Amino acid sequence: SENLARKVVIITGAASGIGEQLAYEYARRGALLSLVDIRKDNLGAVANKARSLGSPNAIIIGADVSKVQDCKQFVDETLNHFGRLDHLVNNAGICRSEAVENVDDVSLVTPIMDVNFWGAVYGTLFAIPHLKSSKGKVVVVASAGGWFPVPLFSIYNASKAAAINFFETLRIELGWAIGITIVNPGGIEMPLSDALIKQSGEEAFIPLETAAECAKAIVESVCRGDMYVTEPSWVKVLYFWKLLFP
Numbered sequence: 001s002e003n004l005a006r007k008v009v010i011i012t013g014a015a016s017g018i019g020e021q022l023a024y025e026y027a028r029r030g031a032l033l034s035l036v037d038i039r040k041d042n043l044g045a046v047a048n049k050a051r052s053l054g055s056p057n058a059i060i061i062g063a064d065v066s067k068v069q070d071c072k073q074f075v076d077e078t079l080n081h082f083g084r085l086d087h088l089v090n091n092a093g094i095c096r097s098e099a100v101e102n103v104d105d106v107s108l109v110t111p112i113m114d115v116n117f118w119g120a121v122y123g124t125l126f127a128i129p130h131l132k133s134s135k136g137k138v139v140v141v142a143s144a145g146g147w148f149p150v151p152l153f154s155i156y157n158a159s160k161a162a163a164i165n166f167f168e169t170l171r172i173e174l175g176w177a178i179g180i181t182i183v184n185p186g187g188i189e190m191p192l193s194d195a196l197i198k199q200s201g202e203e204a205f206i207p208l209e210t211a212a213e214c215a216k217a218i219v220e221s222v223c224r225g226d227m228y229v230t231e232p233s234w235v236k237v238l239y240f241w242k243l244l245f246p
């Protein structure tokens, strides 16, 4: 399993949820961190806690991953600061649900595709040369929903399916040079899924694991070089779902 001491790791969406917990997991293993988020308010506190947990250094970068220039900037800043890049964790994401008939471009399709799909693609494209020279790894936090349809989540799930397909293709083209791990969480207890439960008025997403447990599983899998991390209990739901809707 990979030793992360002084490895340089970029985590996008590090201000809350899974991304914040990923920062702590990498910190406990001694990694140098570049923490990226569109919301800078909580990032400083996350960086301080990461240092207290064992990260020799953690920098924070305010960036909108849906903007190609911002992605170039967070990769460049990380390289300028640390001189190398070992892992890029594409975790930033947004979730909105809507019935297919009410889907519109401005409030749903464009923002979700721009953050969840293009955000993961842009950062990865800028990181590839550096990851090739460090024999590094790229991670995408997609979703179990990227594998199967869920009512009201057509666009969110499509954005995750697109991301999964991109990273599968990357593995075929560059898997000999770069490690690629695709993460498919189910429903997790945190702001995003809490909001979904409230929004739907019912337990559309059942909290199955905490963000901390999810982050631990991700870092362990990435260090082992696993291709996928999928929440086991969610896979059972998936099989049940496929029985209902064959």
Ligand code: NAD
Residues within 6 Å of the ligand: 012, 013, 014, 015, 016, 017, 018, 019, 036, 037, 038, 039, 063, 064, 065, 066, 091, 092, 093, 094, 095, 115, 119, 141, 142, 143, 144, 184, 185, 186, 187, 188, 189, 190, 191, 192, 193, 211
């Ligand atoms: P979260 O909302 O707690 O964290 C997401 C972070 O991404 C936030 O800090 C947010 O500010 C940041 N972000 C959003 N848009 C951004 C942008 N344009 N540029 C930079 N940063 C941006 O959510 P989370 O639950 O921790 O989600 C993390 C990832 O896990 C997402 O990709 C999400 O789709 C995925 N996921 C979550 C669940 C779940 O149940 N929570 C399930 C499956 C997949």
